[in-house]
Amino acid sequence: MKGSDFEQQIPVVTNFEDLVSTPFYGEFNALCWKRELIGDFSEIANKIELSGNMKVIEPDELLALELSEEGELAREILINDLKLLEAHGASPILNVIRNYDADEDYPFFPTDVYSFHVDRSPIPVDTFLCTYCGDSSEILPNAQAEQKVLIPEIRNELRSLYSGPDEGFEDFLSDYFFDLHYQPKPNAQPIHLGLGHLWRLATDHPNNKSLPCVHRAPKENSGQLRLLLIC
Template sequence: MLLYQSRVHTLKLTPFPRDASALSWASSLIRSIYIFFVASRMTSSFLLPADYRRIKVVHYFDELVATPFTDGMNALCWPRALDGDFGEVVRRLEVENGEGIVTLEEERLRSLEVSAAGRMAVGQMLADLQRLRDLDREPVLNCIYGYPRDEEPGPVATDVFSFHADSAPVEADTWLCTYYGPPSEGLRNEEALRRVDIPETRAELLRLFGGEEDEAFAEWLSEHCYDLHYAPLPNARPFSFGHGNLWRIAVDWPGSAVPPCVHRAPAHSPDEPPRLLLIS
């Protein structure tokens, strides 16, 4: 057996089986190679935007918790290179493509039959869940094959694939970490424009509202979350949240001292492995 091993992924190529057809063996080989290169792409080096004042890098968890959003800074990143085989965890979960989003309970993770590297990955995720629970948060770990899309989006799509800001009626923030699969993406506030502020889009929304551009219209936009979605400006440079990095980002709430962090879920092909995402 030929074996190629990287830090996070193992590709096994079996010799041509005498009792199998060439077509079947070739198909299996091609799929193994495809999955390996997808995993390699997903674990490429992570670079934060250079000279971007709205992101602050921290060096330990307590600093991530305690650092306030001030002076325009609206995202905190704790960069981490986590040990463990998260890809093995995904494979052992045996989540079907059509399941969409599957919430992973602690009991299910602990019961997986995985190697030492897989067990290490499970331990990393459970530790993060406990960190956030200790802050009286309610974190969720999801295995995601796909998100629901707006069936009739109209002038403004409001699904998670659209750049958007999270919102809350009281002071709040969002925590995110992608362990495996395509990571979340961010957009600089200076390179984003609210879709409701695009004249053509606003005119179409006003037509759908069927009234005047007044306080009632503003409330209608808010009720439908239209005012939380953004369009990238020409030549915008979206950036990746990377893998294993724990983020704390600002949301849109009354009285916030900073603008919300604009982000989105990445486009996801059915042929790609699912995401492992922690969110709180």
């Protein structure tokens, strides 16, 4: 299963206002503010001290970094992106990531972020994300994905974990987030989101007029630290 670039498959906009105001509908559930950013984002990622595999960069820590001229250009972009999203009413988080923890609770059904999944919210909000350096996220067209809980052999495995009444099985799938995960169909082509572009992805929320966007975090194959903004 090979990935592909997004340029020929996903609508793009040229400014933040269009990114946040363009309505989603049907299978149109991902939108990209395509950008060519300047600055050294890797310098910022590499100057953050990691005690584990992942760390949130607080604004004060970002501002305190001693950076080269290229690093300062990158920092200005990060600060501006945070301000844009905060003014929109979002709560963006800037992360440096070596890798995520893998889910080992259900070997036949991992529910970590490396699995293709959709985001769910009780209120009408979308997911925003941007990878500035490192490996980039992927999305999968809904027509190329199948909800795992509907695959008979997987559904049977899940039933073996459930000991309650039949009428509570669907709630069990939702409570443990099994229903959020998807399996690529044969010959599916995940779309790489690239570096520097700010993305808006549709979530599963009340009154949504589009399908939620199926996406996943990348395996960190490049060996680089990943600098990610998400909310």
